[in-house]
Amino acid sequence: MNLILAERALPASRAPAPLLQVEDLAIGYAGSRTSRRVVDGVTFTIAPGEVLALVGESGSGKTTTAQAVLGLLPPNGRIERGAIRLGDEDIAHWPERRLAALRGTRISLIPQDPTTSLNPVRTVGAQIAEILRIHGEHDPALLRARVLDLLGRVGLEPAATRAGQYPHQLSGGMRQRVLIAIAVALRPELIVADEPTSALDVTVQRRILDLLDELRQQDGTAVLLVTHDLGVAADRADRAVVLRHGQVQEAGSVRQVLAAPRSAYARQLLADAPSLATPRLRPPVPENAPQLVTVERLVQDYPSSAGTPFRAVDGVGFSVAAGTTHALVGESGSGKTTTARIIAGFLRPTAGYVAVDGTDVARLSGEALRQYRRTAQLVFQNPFASLDPRQPIGAIIGEPLRNFGGASRATREGQVRAMAARVGLPEDALDRLPTALSGGQRQRVAIARALVLQPRLVVLDEAVSALDVTVQARILDLLRELQRDLGLTYIFVSHDLSVVRLIADTVSVMRAGRVVETGPVEAVFRNPADPYTRDLIAAIPGGAAGAREVVP
Known part of the structure; x- marks a missing residue:
């Protein structure tokens, strides 16, 4: 690994004494019978004007730690041990009245979801x-x-x-x-930024983080940046604390943590971060390869209150070779999801031509459209919302088989068990409800449900964007393995170009309903022709930290 890092310059006004000191912090949540400790022995300091990143996956304790600093733990949360010193005062056990006076004046919060x-x-x-x-x-x-x-x-x-x-x-x-x-x-002296850009497109994310940097430099404000993205930490933080299961795994300067991580967990996070990972060079798609998907002059209009229809897709065209992955990338509103849903047969286009395996999808209706589900399946973005919470996993995976009939119950159950095993689900998961599974396991269920009919085309609509980086990496590995073994063709919808570079063979970059650039992934990344594509690539987190060399 060759990781080139530029040391961030600390603010010139940085005082020797810490602004915030968190010492041996332990936090528990009270349940109906027992208490569960979610933060255990966390220690760190933040100097005035400094950016400290708390990095970790869901359940690592990073948000709970930030809530404790703000005095905003939920009602069943309790600080069991340790100190939180703001300046010279330990605020860990202050009453709400005193904490409320601090919030806004000395400590402020930028929450995750602006909606x-x-x-x-x-x-x-x-x-x-x-x-x-x-x-x-x-x-x-x-x-x-x-x-x-x-x-x-x-x-x-x-x-x-x-x-x-x-x-x-x-x-x-x-x-x-x-x-x-x-x-x-x-x-305020300290801003707690809790995943402040995780719900935003990469270019918007960059502008928001730039703004936060600018305001911090103007006012000398310190920032506690809570993030699961090591690329964001690499770009924006002076120091990082890596948490796992409520305990500190790694702490130090960003340069130190990224260039020479000491803990196995930090090394795994670094290896799995798509914006810092080494792209896997894929062989070019042969020019004479058979095309499974052909899209020509695609148009999708929607009614609007202004009277003039809103054109969400405007003359889109591309083709996808069988057995390859084609990515549709762009910001929110670019038309990529609308295009994908048309290809999957969930929308009838206003105009244009979409052929999948020789079938004109735009003309399908009734039973012909239902039978098309055997050819093309869609995997949605959110595994928490796309699964019926009342059905056990075995029933969810087997639902497409029941809908099409023609096989005995024993045959269907055998197919479900085989597909569950194929995507790496334990057999005992088939009797559980979705709420008993992790996010990564739920997405494996969604993939198994899509594949149980043995389709040729799978449309993945932001299928890994809601997952932590290590879970995301495992799902991407699974998708590559399934493609290799089953000959699948993917259309991969994403706003994250770092993920696209890891999995796709070809890419179409969309903006305002139009394709502004298309071609092999490596060619587009190495020599983007359109200014918008260049802007998207420049906005990938982790650029300020350098990148690993691409090894052929």
């Missing part, structure tokens, strides 16, 4: 003004001036217009800027 963190029935200006009003500013003219100044600082212009808008009138990136404006309104 659920803002009040949908209040304007964004009113919501920014509220934090100022709570902390003593009541003059209407001064309040408005401060709100407009804050909106301008976070790049929401024209500020007067934005102040009067409601959250639903703003994009995801704009809503996250509103949350940042609220967080920095009182110039």
Whole structure:
């Protein structure tokens, strides 16, 4: 591994004394009968103006630790041991009244999901003004001036217009800027940023993180950055603390942790992070390879309140060779998911031609469309929402077989067991409900359900984006293995180019419903022709940390 890292310059105003000291922190959650410890012995410090990343998978304890720093543990959470020192004061066991006075003034939170963190029935200006009003500013003219100044600082212009808008009138990136404006309104000493960009497209993510960096440098604010993405930590943090099962596995400068991780877990996280991983060079697709999918002049219009139809897909065309993976990439609203759903037979296009294995999908209806499910299957993004929580896993995987009939119950059960084993599910999982399985296991169930009819084409719509990086890496390995063994063809929909580079043979980059660039993955990555493609590639996290050499 050759990892080239540039050391981040620490702020010149950095004081020798820590701003925050977390010492031997232990946190438990009380259940109906017993208490479960989820953080055990966590220790770290943050200096003024410094960025410390708390890195780990779901269940690692990173968010619980951040909640404790903010005094926002859930009602059944309790600090069992340790100290949280802000300056010279241990705030670990302060009552809520004292903690509430700290939040906003000395410590602020940027939450993960801008969709659920803002009040949908209040304007964004009113919501920014509220934090100022709570902390003593009541003059209407001064309040408005401060709100407009804050909106301008976070790049929401024209500020007067934005102040009067409601959250639903703003994009995801704009809503996250509103949350940042609220967080920095009182110039706190410490900002806790809990996965602040995980729900955003990569280019929006980069702009939000750039903004946070800029504001931090202007005000000397320290940042506790909670993230599962080592690439983000590599770009944005001075130091990193890697957590697993509530315990510190690794701590040190980002340079040290990424270049020479001491713990096996940190090494695994580094190996699995798609933005830092070595791309696997795939042989080029032969020019005369038979094409399984052909898309020509595809158009999809939707009605709009303005009267003029909204064109979500505008003249899209590409082809996919049998047995290969073709990626559709682009930001939200690019038309990639709409295109994928048309190919899977879930939408009838306004115009254009889609052929899969010689069948004109756009003309299918009734029984012919139902039979098409044997050829093409769709795997959805969210394994938590796409499985019926009331059905056991065996019934979920076997549902397509029951829908098509023609086989005895014993035969179907044998096929279900064989497919469950094929995707790496333990046999005893077949009797469990989805809630008893991890996220990675649920996605394996979704893949097994899609493959049980032995389709030739599988459309994967952001199928790994909701998974932690190590689980994501295992699912990508599984997809490659299944493709090799079963001759599957994939259409892989993603906004994450680092994942696309690991799994796809060819790619079409979409923007505003159109394909702006298409070709072999390595050619597009090495020499992107369109400025939008170059922008997407530049926004991949981990670029500031360098990259491993591509070894042929």
